[in-house]
Amino acid sequence: MKLLKFRQATFADVVSLSELIRRTIRVSNSKDYDQKSIDLLCAIFEPEPVTERIEKELILLSFAGTRLVGTVGLKGDYLRSLFVEPVYQGQGFGRVLTTRIEEEARKNAMPEIMVHSSLTAQEFYSALGYNFVELQSYPEGPFVLMRKPLQ
Template identity: 40%
Template sequence: MECQIRPARADDAGAISRVIIAALRYSNAQDYPPDVIEEVVKHFSPEKVTELLQRRSVLVAMREDSVVATVGLEGDVVRSLFVDPRHQFQGVGRCLMAMIESQARSEGVEVLRVPSSLTAEAFYRRLGYEVVREVMQGEERTLVMQRHLGPPNP
């Protein structure tokens, strides 16, 4: 199943919020307790997503005019890659990562970092990312991963 990728717009905030919250509650709930999930959910309300759209470059993947996934880039850090649970394991996340890596490379980023959930570690490893350290924020364990992209595109 194919998807289109485009820059996120302000009017996507509600749909982006829904995708992120669905992924957190469905996928990440396998690796984190409910109280940790709900604490993270607070950071992705439509209002909070609107604020994020002003601070970072955000892409969305679309299928049949609906947002099904999102990813952001803030400097040399990948932020908030989430895929709607109904569209996971179909190549959408891989496609978004290819686009964000290309964008990062064109912006001169040689080493791209991602703060990964435990849930997404295997996904990022398949893309060539390696764990460089672990960070604990309360009960939330995050893996900081990175991948060398090489020199910028000419």
């Protein structure tokens, strides 16, 4: 795995961040979600909503050299919006991003962290110690609420 660099997202990152997320959804989630769900999910990550997220939550970006390869967010005690560029998936980048955001949650003295996992990512989170809480239904499709103790 290439050495990753991290930094917090800024408004200058909105377009590239939005593109990374929407591309990842279209490639990675297509086996578990229908086209309508994919389109609804992508709409959540258009540039305007991404701008609003940057204002309200911690969003970290990861770079391999100068290339944006992944992102993860933290809002309250929720891990949010973990996405890794499809060509970099399966190489440990998601694990590194998850560890980084869990460190941020620990700094804020959170006893646990929650995630609304896509069906696609449920096994990934399980392998990192997240436990199934319940299956939830949204207009964008089903998601799995999971939690992990941080002690």
